[in-house]
Amino acid sequence: MSPLITAAELRAATGLVVLDATWNLMGPPGREAYDAGHVPGAYFVDLDTELAGPPGAGGRHPLPSASVVEALLRRTGIDGDSAVVVYDAANSMAAARARFVLRYFGVENVRVLDGGLAAWKAAGGEVSAEVPADAKGEFVTAGGSLQVLDAEGAAEIASTGVLLDARAPERFAGEVEPMDKVAGHIPGAVNAPTTGNVAEDGRFLPADELRERFAKLGADGSQPVAAYCGSGVTAAHEALALEIAGVDAPVYVGSWSEWITDPERPVATGRD
Incomplete structure (x- = not known):
């Protein structure tokens, strides 16, 4: 089954749990957009408090605790058999993060x-x-349902496979850094801005076009592939695009914001 659903398919479907994950990195809060108008019946999920843990040594958006996700799933009525659809009001960056977190904690569909x-x-x-109204679900979370990488694992992929950096080229190069204290990228990483995965209307490119895009970067599945970004949000979008292209790619959840917490870790700059 495709990890995507079209609007027409959603309109025709019944019995789905729909989540609105609208989020803006620089504001205003996504809740304001949700309150202004959302897919009927959709529950709002907050990326900063329900799809991520508190910022710190694990980066700006580490994985949330199992108890937080369990509370989210129960209030939205999601159980082990639920079919879930997530969306946002932009180009699916936050929605991809929501899908990643839910699947990591055991929600399959x-x-x-x-x-x-x-x-x-x-x-x-x-x-x-x-x-x-809040539901009264009974879902029991099971973390670890998806492979994720730590800093050591990301460094290994960068040296033995293809580690894709989903950030904008200028952040990858270390020319600007609006969010983190150190600019640059993980040595050996390859820049693949996740904005290149979607068309102007926010829809993902067709699978064959995504496959061609990633193949040109060496990410054709013939060697290990992984994704990271600034804090693990757009990396989930990159991993989703790779999944559409037929390439399995774990996410380095801590991403750049965790990588730089250890001054012993190397930093590279430049666009090559």
Whole structure:
């Protein structure tokens, strides 16, 4: 089954749990956009507090605790048999993070609405300001359902395979760094800005185009592939694009914001 669902498919489906993961790195809070209008019946999930743990030694967006995710799943009524759809109001960066976290904690059937809220509206979908009542689910989380990397694992992939850096070229090169205290990238990493995975309308490129894009970077599945970014959000989007292309790629969750917490770890700059 595709990790994506179209707006038309969502409109025709029944019995799905829909989550709105709208989030803005620089603000305003995603909750404001959700309150203004969302897919009817969708529950809001907060990336900073429900899809990530507190920032610190593990980076700006480490994995949340099992108890936090369990509470999220129970209030939205998700159980082991649920079919879940996640979306956001941009180009699926936050939605991909939501899918990644839910699957890591044991929810198997999670798909991303391709094109997000804009695609929903374009397909004739209505929006609602009504907030659904909390459910009373009984899901018990099981962390570790997806492979993830730590700093040591990311460094190994960078030297033996293809470690894709999903950030913008200028951040990869160390020319600018708006979020973290140190600029640059993990030595050996290859820049593959995740914005290149989607078209202007926010929908993912077709699988064959994504496959071609990643193959040109050496990420054709013939050697180990992994993804990282600034804090583990856009890396999940990169991993989703790779999955669409048929390439398995674990995420270095701590990403650059964790890498630089150890001054002994090397830092590279430049676009090569």
